[in-house]
Amino acid sequence: MMSLMATEETRTTDTATRTGDAPPTASDGAAGAPHGAPKAVAGATRAWGTRLVVVGIVLAALNLRPAITSLGALLEEVRDGLGMSGSVAGLLTSVPPLCFAVFGVMAPRLARRFGPGAVVCAGMVAITAGLAVRPYVGGTAGFLAASALALMGIAVSNVLMPVIVKRWFPDRVGSMTGLYSMALALGTSLAAAVTVPMTDALGGSWRTGLAVWAALAAAAVLPWLSQVRDRRTDSAREPAHAADQRPTAAPLRITRSRTAWALAVFFGLQATAAYITMGWMAQIFRDAGVPAGTAGLLLAVTMVMGVPLAFVIPRLATRLPRQGPIVLALGACGLAGYAGLYLAPAGGAWAWALLLGIANCAFPLALTMVGMRARTGTGVAQLSAFAQSTGYLISIPGPLLVGVLYQHSGGWGLPIALMAGLMIPQMAVGVLAGRNRTVEDEAAR
Incomplete structure (x- = not known):
């Protein structure tokens, strides 16, 4: 892994040179460098800047889910x-x-106004403030407001992470999206696993157990501070051929692109499956006779599966002209997992948890396709915002509908049938989203 990252850092430095970033001068970054300083100094400065962005991406990704999963672990106490x-x-x-x-x-x-790095920095500040304040505001309304502040920071960072990756690492979208997705999965499972024991170790107060995650968010602010003043346009980092091909007409009308719609629906359906899994899978196992502790461990296994696969799948996706085969493989794992939950939920519990964990890796695949389906940084930003915002709206009713079906039917047959049924259109739109085309071309037509 370390040798891979070292190689990629060298490639990134070369890419930065190709994409039009001028070597730092005394006025724009190589402060204190004498006139005629060796080019190696400028190269080293860019290399350290790239490493700092990599650290920032990892720390930001670690903070994009603990606000949610730590609360889930202590929801009864809250x-x-x-x-x-x-x-x-x-x-x-x-x-x-x-x-x-x-x-x-x-x-x-x-x-566009402040620069993507500055907005991510502000997002990390919002997460820090929201997590630090919400346990101590003293009422439900304040708790919801502080949670919304943290979630606002998560929302803008969610959208802009693919933009950051496309801007700084245009030739390694897959590997960097994989690193980001792996860190996100790690943060999700870590908060779910350690919040309760950490709360007990800190005295047993749920307020302390929730507030402690603000420290991790505060650490994520630091590497992004260097980006606050960087308001250069996306074209400043785009390869020359991308700049030449970039449309010069009106702003991109993303809703004219069939690929954008397919990707938005794919994102929404995979998010629906993920939220249903996080919210209800442990209860399915418990109702089948699995002990509560084991059911929680099964859920943790499902989430942990995203850590290694989130790094592998994006790298594989970028090497294929079409991502449809990966979509179908993940969907088949999901269908097999749901069939197992229906037929023998307790007997094959570990197998079903593993299969559904693989199926949930449609999330890093969706993020990778966001970076691949647009040529320019501006296009990636618009596609990311459209696909994620529309997708999350689509995902809202799913977990609630599962609860309603479970309550009225008295069992898990209908809810599991719904989960499996939603996997079919997810596979269909995923194949459409995985076609080798860009939203700029479709919107122009």
């Missing part, structure tokens, strides 16, 4: 501490995708 009703607690579980949809739309406009 309900008791704040006197929440069951309906309000249910609303709380639906807030993340709603915030991702609403606030994610703002990200491209903010990035």
